[in-house]
Amino acid sequence: MTAPLCVLSWFACTVVLIIANKALMSKERFPLPIFLTFLHTLASFTCSELMITFGLYSRVSLKDKKQIFRVFVLSQSHATSILLSVTSLQYVEVSFEQALSASTPAFTAIFGYFILGKVERPCIWVTLIPVIGGALISMHGEPHAVPAGICLVLAANASRAFKSCFQEVLMKDSMVSGFVTAIPNFSCSLFVTLRC
Numbered sequence: 536m537t538a539p540l541c542v543l544s545w546f547a548c549t550v551v552l553i554i555a556n557k558a559l560m561s562k563e564r565f566p567l568p569i570f571l572t573f574l575h576t577l578a579s580f581t582c583s584e585l586m587i588t589f590g591l592y593s594r595v596s597l598k599d600k601k602q603i604f605r606v607f608v609l610s611q612s613h614a615t616s617i618l619l620s621v622t623s624l625q626y627v628e629v630s631f632e633q634a635l636s637a638s639t640p641a642f643t644a645i646f647g648y649f650i651l652g653k654v655e656r657p658c659i660w661v662t663l664i665p666v667i668g669g670a671l672i673s674m675h676g677e678p679h680a681v682p683a684g685i686c687l688v689l690a691a692n693a694s695r696a697f698k699s700c701f702q703e704v705l706m707k708d709s710m711v712s713g714f715v716t717a718i719p720n721f722s723c724s725l726f727v728t729l730r731c
Contacts, residue, residue, distance in 0.1 A: 537591060548582075572621050605705055612698040619691035626684025635688040638670040642696035650700040 586592050597603050623632055641663045647653040 541586075541591065569621055572617055576617075605701075609698060609701055609705060612694050612701060616691045616694035616698060619687050619694060623684050623687035623691060626681040627688065628679065631680065632684075632688050635670050635685065636692060637666055638689075639692045639695050641667050642692045643699050646693070646696040646700045647703075650697070651703060 587594050597606060620632065620636070627635075644655045644659060644663065647655065
């Protein structure tokens, strides 16, 4: 019963967060997206601590420097994707950034091939064609598209894809899998928050 409740809570929070972002991150309402990002990170940290406090997940210690380094790399790729996304908002509109961010699964499939040696089935690539096509069309149709902003969004997508693939590597690694699966995915923000 705990898993469905966690998934439902995560889904509800994600929907509310996306709607709030769209409302807040217009230039007229909230001109400082870095502060909003700080609030997101703080909320993630607080939720992680509450879930651990209420016994939904247990706190697990890292055992050696190799584990610490791997979790650090994971947290830094997460932080880099956030930094690149927030920086891109100086050059592109939020709606355009979100349209381009929809191409992240294509980046993940490419990185999965190089990092994990995983070859996606042809039907996966076929389903990614409309996503990539939509991103390309939106790049062409955006009147205020700046090449620097497009590059930053695509770099953020690449960083998110690297994080996903590296996280899968960590979950396969028997030394670290206890840590990664014992704490919710978003709690790498715990580590990021402490480093920021």
